[in-house]
Amino acid sequence: LGSTTYMFEAVYYITRSAGTTSHTLSTLFGGTATFTSVTYLAESTSTTGNSLGTVSRIYGTGISGVAVTAANTSATENITVVLRGVMRTNGAGTVIPQIQYSTAPGGAPTILKNSFFRMTPVGTSSVTTVGNWS
Numbered sequence: 492l493g494s495t496t497y498m499f500e501a502v503y504y505i506t507r508s509a510g511t512t513s514h515t516l517s518t519l520f521g522g523t524a525t526f527t528s529v530t531y532l533a534e535s536t537s538t539t540g541n542s543l544g545t546v547s548r549i550y551g552t553g554i555s556g557v558a559v560t561a562a563n564t565s566a567t568e569n570i571t572v573v574l575r576g577v578m579r580t581n582g583a584g585t586v587i588p589q590i591q592y593s594t595a596p597g598g599a600p601t602i603l604k605n606s607f608f609r610m611t612p613v614g615t616s617s618v619t620t621v622g623n624w625s
Contacts, residue, residue: 494581494616499531501574501588501608510597511564517556517591518574524584526554527616531576533557539565551576556591566598574608579616586610 505516518533520526531551537560538544551557551574559572578586588608592600613621 493583495579495612496614496616496618497578497580497610498613499574499576499578499608499610501572501606503570503572503574503590503606504603505568505570505572505590505600505606506603507566507568507596507598507600509566510595511566512594512596513562513564514596515558515562515593516560516570516572517558517593518551518572519556519589519591520554520578520586521589522585522587524580524586525582527579527581528552529554529576529578531574531578533559534573535559535571537561537563537565537568537570539569540567541569558593563596568596578610581616 533551534546534548536544536546549557549559560570
């Protein structure tokens with residue numbers, strides 16, 4: 492990666508069809524890159540079955556886990572997570588976007604097709620503006 496600032500966005504579509512142990516879902520980042528800062532907005536829904544749900548929002552400021560859903564005990568869970576943010580690295584390495592349950596809910600999750608994580612470089616790790624600003 493190098494010493495670079497990235498804008499990133501992701502959409503995760505996650506389902507489960509078994510298990511009722513209460514749990515939350517968190518987003519986090521791993522890998523070998525040296526992160527100097529990570530700031531993002533996470534928006535999520537967590538519904539029983541494929542239905543409309545209330546959107547929750549939370550602000551993340553680091554690579555460690557940020558709970559993006561409230562506690563859930565549904566055996567037929569559908570989660571959508573949308574991330575948008577900025578990540579700064581200071582050295583070569585990898586970035587591994589991750590999800591993590593607070594406890595094993597029972598039943599393995601399925602990450603559905605068309606889920607994605609995208610990073611776009613916007614400058615060096617110390618960039619403060621891109622383009623014309625007055």
